[in-house]
Amino acid sequence: MERTRISEVLPYLPQEVRERVEKAALGDWLDVEEIRLRANAPLTLGVWGESCFLTPSGGITNHENDAYRVTQEAVQSAFAAICENSVYARLDEIRQGFLTLKGGHRVGICGKAAAEEGKIKTFREVSSLNFRIAHEVIGIADGIMDSIVQGSRVYNTIIISPPQTGKTTLLRDVTRQISNRGFKTGVADDRGELGAMYRGVPQNDLGAQTDIIDNAPKAEAILMLLRTMSPKVIISDEISCQKDAQAIALAHGTGVAVVATTHGSDIDEVRNRNILKPLFADKVFEKAILLRRDFSTLDSVTYTKAVDL
Structure with a gap:
């Protein structure tokens, strides 16, 4: 069962933006993934991995000249709303470039940054916001769980897919099902996309x-989970650097199962990536799950395939 909760995001949008999004996005035919507000630029929706503009009447267009343009005041109003009128209280999140809303929705932030000692301290001026709508699909991993879990064993698994094909959504349900089968599970959620914590509560x-x-940081989180929570399984979304790979290798060496994701189009490409080569050389992963999303169909079907390594 999918929980697509765009209505939870609408209250954060200025009225003039909200009205147009409501007209365009609340029909069953439209699966909205993103709402982008850019100052003095077209109001944009992300749908099935593609972008389209909204017209002043709430219609859909691919022509910039026909699009409704978001004002700078509207961007600032939305930013104040997602900060609940207290930027200071959410500075730690803002420094990461995003805020998490109740319900698990995330808002990416861009603009003129104020930096200190080479790190972003805050944003002096916000120029664009990207509302990413949470899509939690309970049961989406049903078809592959028998490949990942057999009896009392969880196989070390890597999920491979190009961007925006649903691997985080799949990993979220894999995590839920592994945990509910009785395995203590530790999640290194550096981007907050799996649990979507809001005031300490996973959404x-x-x-x-x-x-x-x-x-x-993912590598530090993995090591901390190993030291303090005695997990049977470690979950990590997106192996992106050598430290991540080394932490996963360490977890594997302690006998803890690992399920992780990475961008890629096929196994050979991923196997030959410098960061991942040692993991494949040491046969850390036993299974690979390949994802493909068919954007040519109206319902944007995602296909999965399990492969023994």
Whole structure:
């Protein structure tokens, strides 16, 4: 069952923007993934991995000249709303470039940054906001769970897909199902996309026996989970650097199962990537799940395939 909760995002939008999004996005035919507000630029929706503009009447267009343009005042109003009128209270999140809303929705932030010692301290001026609508699909992993879990064993698994094909959504449900099968599960959620913590409470269902470290460097979170929570399984979204790979190798070496994701089009491409080569050379991963999303169909079907490594 999919929980697509665009109505939870609408109250954060200025009225003139909200009215147009409501007209365009609330029909069953439209699966909205993103709402982008850019100052003095067209109001944009992300749908099935593609972008389209909204007209002043709430219609859909691909022509910039026909699009409704968002004002700078509207961007500032939306920013104040997502900060609940207290930028200071949410500075730690803002420094990461995004805020998490109740319900698991995330808002990416761009603009003129104020930096200190080479790190972003805050944003002096906000020029664009990207509302990413949470899509939690309970049961989407049903077809592959028998490949990942057999009896009392969880296989070390890597999920491979191009961007925007649903691998985080799939990993979220894999986590939930592993946890609910009785395995203590630790999640290194550096981008906050799996659990979507809001004031200490996960907004997404990651299972009954899951512990989450949110908004921390992935490698450090993995090591902390190993030291403190005695997990049977470690979950990591997106292996992106050598430290991540080394932490996963360490987890594997302690006998903890690992399920992780990475961008890629096929196994050979991923296997030959410098960061991942040592993991494949040491046969850390036993299974690969390949995702493909068919954007040529109206309902944007996602296909999965399990492969033994």
